[in-house]
Amino acid sequence: MQTEVKFSSKRFLLALLLCACSVILLQNNNLSPNASFSFNAICIASGLAICFLFFLPSLILKKRTDSDVPTLARRYTPKLRIPVAIFYSLYFVYGALYFLLPYIDMFHTKYFPGVTPCLITLLMLICCAYAACKGVNVISRFGIFLFLFALLTNILMFGGSLSELDLGHYGFEFRGDVNSFVQNTLYFVTPSFIAVIFACCSGVTRNFRFRQPVFTLIFTGLKYAAVIFFVRFALGDYAGRQTYPAFVLSRVAHFGPFAGIESFYLALATMSVFMIISLFLCCISRGACTEGNRKCVIIFTVIIFALYVTATYINSVKEILSNPVLLLLLTFAAAVMLPAAYIFVGRKSNAKGN
Amino acid sequence: MNYSINEIKLDLQAQFDNSADLSVRVFTLKSVLRIQAAVITMEGLVDKEQLSQSVLNPLLSFDYGTKDSAAVSDTVFSSVMASSDVIKLSCADEIVTYITSGFAVLFVDGADELYAVGVQGYSFRGVSEPESEVVQRGSREGFTEPLRVNMSMIRRRMKTPDLKFEQMTVGTDSKTQLMLCYLQSQVSLDLLNKLKNRLNDCKLETVLASGYLSEYLEDKGSGSLFSGVGISERPDTVCGKLTEGRIAVIVDGTPAVMIVPHLFVEEFQSVDDYSNRTYYAAFIRLMKYLSFFVSVFLPGLYVALAQFHPEYFPTWLLINTSESLAKTPFPVTVEVLAITVVYEIMKEAGLRIPKSLGHAVSIVGALVIGDSAVNAGIISASTLMVVATAAICGYVTSPLYPPIMMLRLFFIVVGGFTGLWGITLATAVVLIGMCAKTSLGVPYLSSLSPFSLRRMRDVFIRADWKRLSRHTIRVQKFPETEVRDADRG
Numbered sequence: 001m002q003t004e005v006k007f008s009s010k011r012f013l014l015a016l017l018l019c020a021c022s023v024i025l026l027q028n029n030n031l032s033p034n035a036s037f038s039f040n041a042i043c044i045a046s047g048l049a050i051c052f053l054f055f056l057p058s059l060i061l062k063k064r065t066d067s068d069v070p071t072l073a074r075r076y077t078p079k080l081r082i083p084v085a086i087f088y089s090l091y092f093v094y095g096a097l098y099f100l101l102p103y104i105d106m107f108h109t110k111y112f113p114g115v116t117p118c119l120i121t122l123l124m125l126i127c128c129a130y131a132a133c134k135g136v137n138v139i140s141r142f143g144i145f146l147f148l149f150a151l152l153t154n155i156l157m158f159g160g161s162l163s164e165l166d167l168g169h170y171g172f173e174f175r176g177d178v179n180s181f182v183q184n185t186l187y188f189v190t191p192s193f194i195a196v197i198f199a200c201c202s203g204v205t206r207n208f209r210f211r212q213p214v215f216t217l218i219f220t221g222l223k224y225a226a227v228i229f230f231v232r233f234a235l236g237d238y239a240g241r242q243t244y245p246a247f248v249l250s251r252v253a254h255f256g257p258f259a260g261i262e263s264f265y266l267a268l269a270t271m272s273v274f275m276i277i278s279l280f281l282c283c284i285s286r287g288a289c290t291e292g293n294r295k296c297v298i299i300f301t302v303i304i305f306a307l308y309v310t311a312t313y314i315n316s317v318k319e320i321l322s323n324p325v326l327l328l329l330l331t332f333a334a335a336v337m338l339p340a341a342y343i344f345v346g347r348k349s350n351a352k353g354n
Numbered sequence: 355m356n357y358s359i360n361e362i363k364l365d366l367q368a369q370f371d372n373s374a375d376l377s378v379r380v381f382t383l384k385s386v387l388r389i390q391a392a393v394i395t396m397e398g399l400v401d402k403e404q405l406s407q408s409v410l411n412p413l414l415s416f417d418y419g420t421k422d423s424a425a426v427s428d429t430v431f432s433s434v435m436a437s438s439d440v441i442k443l444s445c446a447d448e449i450v451t452y453i454t455s456g457f458a459v460l461f462v463d464g465a466d467e468l469y470a471v472g473v474q475g476y477s478f479r480g481v482s483e484p485e486s487e488v489v490q491r492g493s494r495e496g497f498t499e500p501l502r503v504n505m506s507m508i509r510r511r512m513k514t515p516d517l518k519f520e521q522m523t524v525g526t527d528s529k530t531q532l533m534l535c536y537l538q539s540q541v542s543l544d545l546l547n548k549l550k551n552r553l554n555d556c557k558l559e560t561v562l563a564s565g566y567l568s569e570y571l572e573d574k575g576s577g578s579l580f581s582g583v584g585i586s587e588r589p590d591t592v593c594g595k596l597t598e599g600r601i602a603v604i605v606d607g608t609p610a611v612m613i614v615p616h617l618f619v620e621e622f623q624s625v626d627d628y629s630n631r632t633y634y635a636a637f638i639r640l641m642k643y644l645s646f647f648v649s650v651f652l653p654g655l656y657v658a659l660a661q662f663h664p665e666y667f668p669t670w671l672l673i674n675t676s677e678s679l680a681k682t683p684f685p686v687t688v689e690v691l692a693i694t695v696v697y698e699i700m701k702e703a704g705l706r707i708p709k710s711l712g713h714a715v716s717i718v719g720a721l722v723i724g725d726s727a728v729n730a731g732i733i734s735a736s737t738l739m740v741v742a743t744a745a746i747c748g749y750v751t752s753p754l755y756p757p758i759m760m761l762r763l764f765f766i767v768v769g770g771f772t773g774l775w776g777i778t779l780a781t782a783v784v785l786i787g788m789c790a791k792t793s794l795g796v797p798y799l800s801s802l803s804p805f806s807l808r809r810m811r812d813v814f815i816r817a818d819w820k821r822l823s824r825h826t827i828r829v830q831k832f833p834e835t836e837v838r839d840a841d842r843g
Contacts, residue, residue, distance in 0.1 A: 005836060112773070131782070134789070138786060138790040141789035141803040142785050145785055270778045278786075
């Protein structure tokens, strides 16, 4: 296993792009049915603009110090190192469950009803822990293969739905209200969790450019728009009544007698969630001890599993763990407030040094 | 230090415990002082005729007059010896190493010099085409067992003083000689030092084949099914790798030469790719990748689809498959596993039994296990076809057969228990393992991940020679290698 090798920032952002894109794969009636496609496009743009704002402090931190928050916490505020690590651990445990719950739910309800959700979760978490022990660099290398698979799946999913498109019937009218705008924009801010991963792991990357996260968010937006476009115009009103409409889209897609694209979709969703949780566990071990620390990864994997089991039995816990507003607030603190604080602390220490 | 024949003789007899093949021939030289000399050899390792003609005859017929031991010793080695391969030993401890390598150790009683004369004459297999790396248009020469013969095959192809051979000895008991072979201008000194350190760290008592050492050359913490050490029996392949900054490790007594660093994509390259037309080479390369995927995934996917997702089969195939599976007594997972294991047993039997019995095994395999088992309803025809296809595809990239086999079994079990979901997750885990693996600090999946567009010209397709020759790709230039391209001054 390689150590101390800085890897390409482009590849890291590619991994983050894949994580961001997976959000739309797991959507479950998160969008207002009253909103039209054009209205949703505006919501996507505004949601991702907010995501970019979330990104800004860690981008500045990376540009100025070529480092990330856990490294700076050790360097500038050794006494606050543990509280910072605890906060990030809390955030990533929450984030892991936020994505794990809908994924397992979708798998259980849509694809494979006979399966025991806890067993699936356990297997998934064991695999994620293995990947997390290998480090961010290795996970980002895996991202290249996942990117190719995502490309293939999207081509199959969208290409197979072309015959179902009905542009004339639904049209491109602009329809929506303030509530829908808030609800949809809130949903499209979800990928801002990648800004937190960036804030925690960007120190191990090199050749960083400001345009890289911009392109990441633009491609994420295009992917979201494509999914919503096809869901809207290929599935129509049927999509509004369905849970996990992107899954339904993949099930509808076909090339003549060749169908079954939902298996590709499910594989993509599985690998994406696998990558997100692995990266989260990596970030936890980077913040709490050292990258790839096995003990740390195993402890937090057990915590995530225990919380998952609790959430399956206690509904109020599940509601807390699936709350998008809470995720957004935590993301704001982890991606904006802490990096901004370290920009300030860094400037102050540099001024003292001079 | 002056060496005494009696002392050395007694010492050697004690070391070898009066072994029957140790020969110490003591004779008196033609001189006024009746000075004695000794030739020490191991029976069966020297060419007796060469020993007589180039050592004993000139030694015994020369008249040394009134010279003393030291002067006689000087004369022997400056004027009398007719052999060109003479090495002066630094101490008596080296005698064992040289006599067990086929040298004759010669010294004059009371003199302070020991000499080893190259009179190797043991029988060895001649140079022949390696069976594991057959090519259509390349050289038919393959490495053989003696180290020096293998070195000569490389030297004949690389007529440059840049080619270096560095000798090392491994195995505390076997004292096996090995040669590190590299191009001085291409190799990374960092890589070379790393390799030497790992070989020096090898504390094996006996090294009988290159495979003994390959685990010592693997990077720590990159435990994987795949090997980071390449093996080749072809001198032309080894020379090609040397030009890319790699290092070959030639072990005495084995025709399999190890090459490090070794990457995944190299398993799909062969000498024929570079001799054939570009379009055909590219087509064959793609077929190899396809075969690899079919061989690893086909049985697992078949099991997963048949067991959990039969709706994905086209209707006509579903009817045929269901009918044939319904007639068999075992679940499809057990069936596929059983046929795969039986096939492996038959393969091993075919490899180990005498060739004269090989036909009998083929008949038993084809008729009894194949045809009769299907007719008797023990296994289904579709299952047999799937396993057979995967097995044949596995041989297209024969160096990868061991990991392919293990992965195939793994995916059959995973597919049988968890369906497509499990296969997806297992694929992710295998890929993570491969991404984490390095070969002497070079990522094992280099060119693919970390991705390098420039290096893709010899991965899935083979670009034409004009483009390939523009830049030789040295391993230390691969992205994210831990090997530094050290200054050579």
